[in-house]
Amino acid sequence: MRYAIVTETYPPEVNGVALTVQGLETGLRQRGHAVSVVRPRQPTDAMQVDDTLLVRGASLPRYPGLKFGLPATRRLISEWKESPPDAIYVATEGPLGWSASRAARRLGIPVATGFHTRFDEYMRDYGMRFLQHTALRWMRRFHNGADATLVPTRELAEFLRSQGFDHVVRLARAVDASHFSPLRRDDDLRAQWGVGADGLVAIYVGRIAAEKNLELAVKAFRALKQQHPDARFVWVGDGPSRAKLAQDNPDFVFCGVQRGDALARHFASGDLFLFPSHSETFGNVTLEAMASGVPTVAFNYGAVREHLLDGVHGAAVQDDAGFVDATLRLAADPARRRAMGQAASDAMRALRPEQVATDFDALLTELAQTRGSHHASIATA
Known part of the structure; x- marks a missing residue:
């Protein structure tokens, strides 16, 4: 044809x-x-x-x-x-x-x-x-x-x-689960972010723009950082809101656009994927985070409703308060995060x-x- x-x-x-x-x-x-x-x-x-x-x-x-x-x-x-x-x-x-x-x-x-x-x-x-x-x-x-x-x-x-x-x-x-995989986790990359093997990295991957509701991710991370002062928030991507976001948050780590193996390493080197968007038709990054073994906090629609089991692979939330609460719960429980990440990675291998x-x-x-x-x-x- x-x-x-x-x-x-x-x-x-x-x-x-x-x-x-x-x-x-x-x-x-x-x-x-x-x-x-x-x-x-x-x-x-x-x-x-x-x-x-x-x-x-x-x-x-x-x-x-x-x-x-x-x-x-x-x-x-x-x-x-x-x-x-x-x-x-x-x-x-x-x-x-x-x-x-x-x-x-x-x-x-x-x-x-x-x-x-x-x-x-x-x-x-x-x-x-x-x-x-x-x-x-x-x-x-x-x-x-x-x-x-x-x-x-x-x-x-x-x-x-x-x-x-x-x-x-x-x-x-x-999602290509042979490409996005927990095996891509890179301690040297985490060291560049100023985080040790046992540190806590929240990560966002996507366009850095107004339609992504990024203020909520910032709010959730600021609440998280009060409990985990050494935590880092890593941003992968670019967009019209990046300059203002970096100016207002000098402690954030901005990595720019990543592709191929580099993107897979960035995903897998995070500990908690924060995805606050309300306007996705799907959200491919959700599957990529799950395949990478990173538990996800996101709203319960699109890829999340289709593939993410709340409490098993991360948190599927209904409102802004639930987003912040879920971020704090998962940040406080490393063992639960690891179990969720493994379950999410296993689930994505079936796709x-x-x-x-x-x-x-x-x-x-x-x-x-x-x-x-x-x-x-x-x-x-």
């Missing part, structure tokens, strides 16, 4: 959407399919990239390291007329994503979209709560133009259906990225065959 994947973010950009898309692409290739990627050109790109159509992009406001793709309907129609894919996956709802869906509809190519980002929740986090419903209507219009909308959790599928989204399909996610690729392949194949059968029936009518 021939598939096309359209995305406005892609590695080396580091975010959940970019890495998820790359994982899906890799999985399809490993299953023997031809996959082309349509995405904005990045500064590190050569003039031509194999199996990739590079389009014009522009920087996202407040995120100079990320781009969105500019509309490319005519170019995509020309490209796909010459070499039509059997099905297309559109991962992002930006201008490039809209134009890709439009081009596919004109050519009669089936389209699956991915619901990766709660832009309606972002409106609230950036002080524009009055635009929440507008954002949701905009996303509903985009996704309802597709043959299927892929979501990572049952909870999100139920919510979208209740809001009038059509053809919602759950595509589970997984297999290969199965995600198989399910994704089956869904795209079904869309292609259904559309093909429909066209055949029209031709013979």
